[in-house]
Amino acid sequence: MTASIRDFRSGDRSDAESVVRVRRAALPFTITTPKGVAFELACAHPAKRHRILVAEGPDGRVIGTAQVGIAHDSTEPGQSYVNAYVDPAHRGLGAGRLLLRAAEEHLAAHGAVDVYAWVLDEPAHRAFAERHGYRPSRSAHFLRLDLTAAALPELPRDEDLPAGVELLPGSAFAADPRPLFEADAETTSDEPGDVAASFDDYEHWLAQTWHSPSLDKELTTVALVDGRVASFAAAQTDGATRYGSAMTGTLRAFRGRGLAKLAKTVSLHRARAAGYTEAFTGNDAGNGPMLAINEWFGYEICATETRFTKKLTKPKGRENL
The missing domain is CATH 3.40.630.30 (Gcn5-related N-acetyltransferase (GNAT))
Incomplete structure (x- = not known):
């Protein structure tokens, strides 16, 4: 059967x-x-x-x-x-x-016309995808950090922050999250990917991202420079033991200052203090800068998946499913 x-x-x-x-x-x-x-x-x-x-x-x-x-x-x-x-x-x-x-x-x-699928980079999974007409493209890594044993960098004190830098939780933007939307849009547009996307629908971002039950606004950490959003580490949780990096990014004008490390350091410390024991993240295999940051924190690659793609043909004589 x-x-x-x-x-x-x-x-x-x-x-x-x-x-x-x-x-x-x-x-x-x-x-x-x-x-x-x-x-x-x-x-x-x-x-x-x-x-x-x-x-x-x-x-x-x-x-x-x-x-x-x-x-x-x-x-x-x-x-x-x-x-x-x-x-x-x-x-x-x-x-x-x-x-x-x-x-x-x-x-x-x-x-x-084109369909994309993430497939674990294991022989049986790859063979299944290829058997059904899919062909591999780019790869990405899953990384894991044991929060119970990780030697996290020390929490930055306010007096030790670079001039003009302030660190706030995502919840500080509850009244007006648009600056976070704009930061998310710019940094996401620079992410490696197979499918280019327009990122300009604020209302949809509010509905899908900001109001997601998985987004932890207290653990999400934002770095401001002279009052402007410069970098952020968005956090997802399962409400139990798992913490995940939804997106970590720095706006182009502020890159190279270590702001993403600062934001992520604070977010990880808050996650551990809240009782989360495992931290997960994912990086495109070609995103060297972000992979380096995560390895600096102690994340280790635990699995790899490959993006497979296939050309579709419209079915004949079939009703829309």
Whole structure:
């Protein structure tokens, strides 16, 4: 017997918990929670055509899941994504193949031309992707830091900060987060990637990023220079033991001053004080400066994944899924 595919049941707590269980089993280096899964679907831009697919085994247990949608903010039409996860304990039932087929049909029906997928850099995963017509492109690393044992740099004292530099939690921007949006937009545009995207929708950023239940505004740390946002370390948490770097960036005019290190130092110290025991982050394999900063903190690479891509053809005689 094989798996069967259906949509995630929005509002079903047990479904959200099942998706989290599968994601953590397949990719234990990310921050994911039931509330975050529900939010991911609820806040998705309509043009994204975002779906969360679920694969059930013969006994009805959720054994796989996939995130799929259109890169609606891409500067090039027809770009899309699918990230599929199968519980390692339940491979061999066809869940990955069926998830991928349903995802590709959905994307092609909505005009997708190119689909991108992150794949763990392991022989079985790479072989699966290549068997289904995907070809590798860039790679990225997952990194882990044991917060219980890490020798973090000393917390900077106010009197030791460079002239004009101030460190604030993200929550200090609750009344007006637009400066953080602008900083996020500039730094993200400089990130290596396969799909170029426009980053100019403030209202969508508020809905998807600022109001995300995973964003910890107290642990998020912002470095200001003469009152202007210059650098930031955005933090995600699972509310239990895991802390994740959502984005660390410095605006172009302020690079080379060590501001990202300052912001991240404060954020990591706050995370440890709050009881978080593991810190995770991810870096493009070609992003040498950020990899160097994370290695300086003591992060170690724990896994690598590769971005695979495939050209899609529009299905004939099929209704939109």
